[in-house]
Amino acid sequence: MSFTIAIDGPAASGKGTIARALAARFGFAHLDTGLLYRAVGALGGDPILAARELTPDDLRRDDLRSAAAGQAASRVAAIPEVRSALVDFQRRFARTEPGAVLDGRDIGTVICPEAEVKLYVTASDEIRARRRALELGADEGVILTELRERDARDAARDVAPMRQADDAVLIDTSTLTIDEAVELAINLARRAGA
Ligand SMILES: Nc1ncnc2c1ncn2[C@@H]1O[C@H](COP(=O)(O)OP(=O)(O)OP(=O)(O)O)[C@@H](O)[C@H]1O
Ligand SMILES: Nc1ccn([C@@H]2O[C@H](COP(=O)(O)O)[C@@H](O)[C@H]2O)c(=O)n1
Numbered sequence: 796m797s798f799t800i801a802i803d804g805p806a807a808s809g810k811g812t813i814a815r816a817l818a819a820r821f822g823f824a825h826l827d828t829g830l831l832y833r834a835v836g837a838l839g840g841d842p843i844l845a846a847r848e849l850t851p852d853d854l855r856r857d858d859l860r861s862a863a864a865g866q867a868a869s870r871v872a873a874i875p876e877v878r879s880a881l882v883d884f885q886r887r888f889a890r891t892e893p894g895a896v897l898d899g900r901d902i903g904t905v906i907c908p909e910a911e912v913k914l915y916v917t918a919s920d921e922i923r924a925r926r927r928a929l930e931l932g933a934d935e936g937v938i939l940t941e942l943r944e945r946d947a948r949d950a951a952r953d954v955a956p957m958r959q960a961d962d963a964v965l966i967d968t969s970t971l972t973i974d975e976a977v978e979l980a981i982n983l984a985r986r987a988g989a
Contacts, residue, residue, distance in 0.1 A: 798894035798989055801902035804916035805946045806865065807927040809968040809976055813916060814898040816977040821989050824891040828899035829868065831881050833859040836867030846880035862933065862941050869945045873952040900949055903960035912987045913963035914980060922969045
């Protein structure tokens with residue numbers, strides 16, 4: 796039986812960094828589910844059709860990591876038909892043997908409510924903006940505004956809003972180094988049987 800680790804949290808909180816490290820540590824597959832919504836947003840046209848016809852090649856586009864792609868993703872992610880078109884793929888991925896780590900906004904609440912480990916990774920708005928600005932070589936103030944706008948939209952939408960699952964463990968990475976955050980997550984996963 797497959798072991799699932801679900802990681803949710805706001806933009807640039809460090810979810811992906813922790814997810815990749817957990818996957819490497821335990822030999823699990825990793826899916827950055829944000830990439831699915833980024834690809835749908837970047838494809839343009841009818842987002843429902845784009846979500847239904849998404850291909851692995853669409854996820855390899857080199858323009859998916861930009862702030863603009865993040866905003867476009869957040870807009871299409873509020874469309875219920877877009878979300879439902881992507882559910883089966885994510886749930887199938889979660890059953891990869893011997894285990895899978897999925898990070899996103901609704902993994903612990905909607906996609907994998909039965910996950911063996913659930914983490915909700917967060918950090919202060921300012922710290923997240925500083926880290927993302929450094930990563931993209933972008934203006935910190937602009938990124939801060941963009942992150943807040945995106946988080947507000949993600950948390951307020953009617954379908955699968957971003958929120959911490961009742962049984963998720965909160966990890967605030969504001970004052971943690973990457974190594975400290977990863978170690979904390981590894982210990983939690985180990986204790987849960989990973
Ligand atoms: N604990 C940490 N200390 C310092 N920098 C960190 C820490 N965790 C992550 N980072 C850096 O912050 C940036 C955002 O991290 P990451 O991409 O993991 O966030 P995310 O939550 O997956 O973002 P997104 O929602 O956009 O997918 C990256 O540049 C990463 O290297
Ligand atoms: N499970 C998910 C994952 C992502 N989204 C939406 O996609 C946007 C981009 O996600 P990143 O993780 O790459 O920042 C995000 O702002 C959400 O709108 C989602 O809805 N559900």
